[in-house]
Amino acid sequence: MxxxxxxxxxxxxxxxxxxxxxxxxxxxxxxxxxxxxxxxxxxxxxxxxxxxxxxxxxxxxxxxxxxxxxxxxxxxxxxxxxxxxxxxxxxxxxxxxxxxxxxxxxxxxxxxxxxxxxxxxxxxxxxxxxxxxxxxxxxxxxxxxxxxxxxxxxxxxxxxxxxxxxxxxxxxxxxxxxxxxxxxxxxxxxxxxxxxxxxxxxxxxxxxxxxxxxxxTPRNLIASEVEPQVTEIYGEMVAKWAEQHAGSCCDRHELSDETLYCYTHDSSGLLTILQNQTALRYLQRPSNLEDVFLKLTGRELRD
Amino acid sequence: MLGNLADPIFYMLGFGYGIGSLMPHIEGVSYLSFLSAGSLCYSTMNSASFETLYSGFSRMHVQKTWEAIMNTPLTLDDILLSELFWGATKSLLSGAAILVVIWGLGLEQDWALSLWAIPVAFLIGLTFSAMGLVMNAVSPGYEFFMYYFTLVITPMVLLGGVFFPTERMPETFQSVAACLPLTHALQLVRPLIMGHIPHDIGRHILVMAAWGASSFWLAMGLTRRRLLR
Incomplete structure (x- = not known):
């Protein structure tokens, strides 16, 4: 009702x-x-x-x-x-x-x-x-x-x-x-x-x-709108790195300043590449509602 | 409350004794006695004006008390009506306090007749609360209220007969004064203090009621536009 x-x-x-x-x-x-x-x-x-x-x-x-x-x-x-x-x-x-x-x-x-x-x-x-x-x-x-x-x-x-x-x-x-x-x-x-x-x-x-x-529901939105895994990659060289690798190892990616967000269903390939370099720091986490929100409303600042 | 009372009482006593000592009787009574009716109207007007302007604006704009109340079954119109009557209640209290001072100094001619100043004080309160609510509705901040006091209240006090009889003014001033609510308030209160029944009671009440009603109507429209868009 x-x-x-x-x-x-x-x-x-x-x-x-x-x-x-x-x-x-x-x-x-x-x-x-x-x-x-x-x-x-x-x-x-x-x-x-x-x-x-x-x-x-x-x-x-x-x-x-x-x-x-x-x-x-x-x-x-x-x-x-x-x-x-x-x-x-x-x-x-x-x-x-x-x-x-x-x-x-x-x-x-x-x-x-x-x-x-x-x-x-x-x-x-x-x-x-x-x-x-x-x-x-x-x-x-x-x-x-x-x-x-x-x-x-x-x-x-x-x-x-x-x-x-x-x-x-x-x-x-x-x-x-x-x-x-x-x-x-x-x-x-x-x-x-x-x-x-x-x-x-x-x-x-x-x-x-x-x-x-x-x-x-929050769970359904996350499941239907974004990939389950997110790898955040930080560092000065990240834009250059993204050009070389992002296309092949991420299902979807977003570059925002010096952070690359890689959305994946299976992040093992990506993690192997990241483990073999030292220039970039990275964080692996499950996707959440904020990822859904940012995907749908964009990353630009609002007044 | 104290400020609204102390100010007119000090003026009344200061001018009453000070200037009064230099003057012959006005309209058959001492200047102090003449001024006491003016002070009653003045303080009554000020109470309602300060309440609806400064305190009302705090409740509406700064503390957002009105917003809190509008989330209950009450509406903005209910709130405005309450502010109107609350301002008039403050006026009633100020008017009554000045009346007590008048009685204390024995300035009234007929005690029973002077009691009628109390309902008149409430009417003055309603009128000036309504006018204050119009200002409240359009004000961007507290500073704005100075314009109202210097451009509306002060001229009204000087023209309306608080300190001196309106009849001594040039004719243009007199005809402006005849339209102002405070003038009519005085034409009711002064005779009541001086011990005779006012002339044209209905007309004076009507002019004040007209100012009050039209101001309140305007205040409702402007406040709705300000808060309910």
Whole structure:
């Protein structure tokens, strides 16, 4: 049963088309990742799903609600963790949660009963009465996650939940999200971290220039889009080396500055050649989602 | 809050006693008493303006509190309406505080009548909150608000009759003043402090309400365009 269905969604700002005919289906209880380079249309898509930006054309349905017409009703059962923390700096941790719960029209007893569990989930129990400016970046992020759960949402929307966090804080957010997935929540997240998407998401969509370019499970995407082995070769001489050998020993290769990426089904031939030289360093690894992402969206910098 | 109150009280006492000692009575009362009604309107206007401009802008643009609220079932229109009433509430508090000072100094002529200044303060608050929200909607940053204060608020204070009666001004100034909301606020509040029922009550309320309503309508349109694109 699909919880979210998006059909031919488009958004145009004057001459630029930010989202172009996007189709998405997100099932109840799955963790769905929306990936794409900066400016691909991820945030605009999320805002349209929440009814905060009106689509130029297309249809959105969340549960039984049509968006944007019934967005207010739909948002009653959605929790949102925005890209930038927007906690209220004048309030304590608990007061932030309590005030936010009031925006959903929840009564104070219900909110107060939920707060200890949310603080426990996000590891903030000892910070219950702290003021926001005294929290670290990771704590603020976790509190923002706790705040998104105050209405016990069926759907949780996370816009780059771990951007700017250190590895410890990132793992803390991930373990929180995993517990939510186990509870049967539906999660929609956008991220730049392929590792995050690969760890958490059941299915993903990669979008670029406002269009869907691939969708599937992380494993299927890796299997269908790229070769299983990657050998990264570094060194000043790598361009010259690539001219001589890349064509014969790689199924596919990409040269980026002083790094050559060789994609292979069987890397034994390549490794033998590399072992018999000393000018170039190399790293052998299985291919991953980042390889898929870079293949599909290119290596050029985005704004 | 303290800044919005202390400033008009200091002006009222400083000018009231200082200039007042050099002056004959105005409209049958001491200058201090005349000025006290002006100070009430001035502080009421300032409270709503500061609240919607600086504090409102912080909530909208800097702390992104509005964005957080829009992710709940509330909408931008709900938020604007809340800001409108919150600004007016701050005005009500400032107006009431000045009124207490007026009572303390015994500047009012009829205590019961002066109580009517409180609902008027709320109306002034609504009007200037709405006007402030328009500025908020178009402002790129805090610096921008100085233009509003120097080009809109200050002339309005000087023309509207806060410090001296509008009737002493050249006629052109008087006709400009007749269109401004603060002038009408004063024409309600001053008689109430001086102990008589204002003339043309309906017209004064209507002018302020018209400024308030049209500003709020404009603020909604401009803010939607700013945040909901």
């Amino acid at each position: 699909s919880l979210i269905s998006v059909h031919k969604l488009s958004k145009q700002y004057e001459a630029t088309e930010v989202v172009r005919g996007l189709d998405l289906t997100i099932r109840s209880g799955e963790c769905f990742g929306l990936l794409g380079p900066n400016g691909a249309g991820k945030t605009t898509t999320l805002k349209m799903l929440l009814g905060l930006v009106s689509p130029s054309s297309g249809e959105i349905r969340i549960g039984t609600h049509h968006i944007p017409e019934q967005a207010r009703l739909a948002r009653q059962t959605i929790g949102v963790m925005p890209q930038m923390d927007n906690l209220d700096p004048d309030f304590t941790v608990t007061e932030n949660l309590r005030t936010y719960g009031r925006y959903f029209g929840l009564n104070t007893d219900v909110i107060n009963a939920r707060i200890p569990g949310l603080l426990e989930l996000t590891g903030l129990t000892s910070k219950a009465d702290s003021r926001i400016p005294t929290l670290s970046g990771g704590m603020k992020r976790r509190l923002t996650l706790a705040r998104a759960l105050i209405n016990d949402p069926a759907l949780i929307v996370l816009d780059e939940p771990t951007t700017g966090l250190d590895p410890q804080a990132r793992h803390a957010i991930w373990s929180g999200l995993r517990r939510l997935i186990q509870q049967g929540k539906t999660i929609l997240l956008t991220t730049h971290f392929m590792e995050e998407a690969e760890r958490l998401c059941d299915r993903l969509a990669i979008i670029d220039h406002g269009q869907l370019i691939a969708t599937g």
